[in-house]
Amino acid sequence: MQKKRKVLVTGALGQLGSEIRRLADGNGDFLYTDYLGSGDILALDICDAEAVAACIAEYNVGTIVNCAAYTNVEKAEDEPELCRRINCEGVAVLADAALRNKASLIQISTDFVFDGSKNIPYLETDTPSPLSVYGRTKAEAETAFIASGVKGVIIRTAWLYSPYGKNFVKTMLNLGATRSSINVVNDQTGSPTYAADLAEVILKFLPIAGRKKGEIYNYSNEGACSWYDFAAEIMRQAGLPCQVIPVSSSEYPQKAVRPSYSYLDKTKIAAELKIGVPQWQDSLQKCLDRLI
Template sequence: MTGQKVLLLGAGGQVGTELRRSFSGAPELLACGRQQADLSRPEKLRDLVREFRPDVILNAAAYTAVDRAESEPDLAMMVNAAAPGVLAEEAARLGALLVHYSTDYVFDGTKSGPWLESDATGPLNVYGRSKLAGEEAIQRVGGRYFIFRTSWVYGPHGSNFLLTMLRLGRERPQLRIVDDQTGAPTSSIEISRATLAALKRASDAPSGIYHMSCGGWTSWYGFACAIFRQAGTSAELLPIPSEQYPTPARRPRNSVLSNEKLRAVFGVELAGWEEALQEVFPRL
């Protein structure tokens, strides 16, 4: 990013941490965590944006606790829907570009192939509904925006499946992992790399929703097997159906995203999920 003022929100999260690294070359980067920019108080965001006057807003902040959201729907809606709407309004006032992230959980999981941006949404849980409402709020404003829908995010920092598996693999001899949910594990490193590449290559691309996930797909069980192989963990993994691992939030069976539109419009492609996993290990 050259000649641009960039405002990053959610700078302490998985994707936010990597975006901070990727966009460190921006002439001015204001990276805000929850202390500086609390998305549960959307109206307060206006002053921040008006004062800094960014050219680009990167919103990596979100309420991401999928199960907890079932009992905190109002907070999830405030952070994931109302706040992005306010950011979109302020970006539009300035003529700035809003880059926002959304999720594969906007879909109901019933399709047999990869989901397209044009497919009908149908979230199964509060988190998915709140993220969909965020997409709609941004689209309603009608300014310049890219919404990058991603999936199964993990990386070297934060709370994620990779780090949980590595910990449990040390603590337990045997783990039972869900094998009937299919998706594409996507590293925070690949997301930030692809975001930077997309903004460099086609900042004049049409506003819209773009799927942005690593290539290929697997199940949580398959992901766990790859993690243990890579880490040399000897704990045994047993595949189980979702019914044997009940959670407060329902999850889609198939949430594999097609990345064709991202490739066609921006010429950007993320690594395959196994390759991306290998890249994360040296950063642990």
């Protein structure tokens, strides 16, 4: 009998990787790695071609779910080379290893590949035009993935949060507990994504990823909002008496330019996977139930 092939989850200590680990808990078909190992998570640098090839061969990996990335959008402006190495070269290494071993690759991309000049929901077919180093490296990774000819899918997501790691929800809870008011930008519209929802979607792709070749899908929670709306809803649901004051991006200067509009249309993924996409307020509640 042929041995079942493993699912390799890279970046398993990050937000999304941790949610996949939680969902697949106890499933021996999964293998977890991150840059630094910890417990049952093996150390694997996705940029190390030899180590990646050895890992895929040794564990008979059939699907790679790449949750590893350089995700600090602000810091990336000062470290473009490192960001590019992890987000582009790392993906090229994984794609090459997957091709050689007839494995498929599930790559996670971002709404920051867009410039926000559209004011209706972004489709998978819209042309990337990134504004930041991070966005450029993620767009380049998409191109490298597709050019490699590897089987699998690219899932573009946005504004990821979870009980793990650093994210907007956890920052707002901390600020809300210590400040009477905070300023939050009100002129960037998108949609938050509860990492647990995205993890469920990724598991649904596992049986079909090998039949796709670089196909792009959008996934975030349903409903558009601004960071201000998001912050106000976090304070409301958490019962924190912190006043959220809407400000414009020009009043909150950042190094990395963000798209003013990056709401993703989910029609394609909902139809293909036959799933409903949860409203962002409902998913926020689920995350806060775990955090508070």
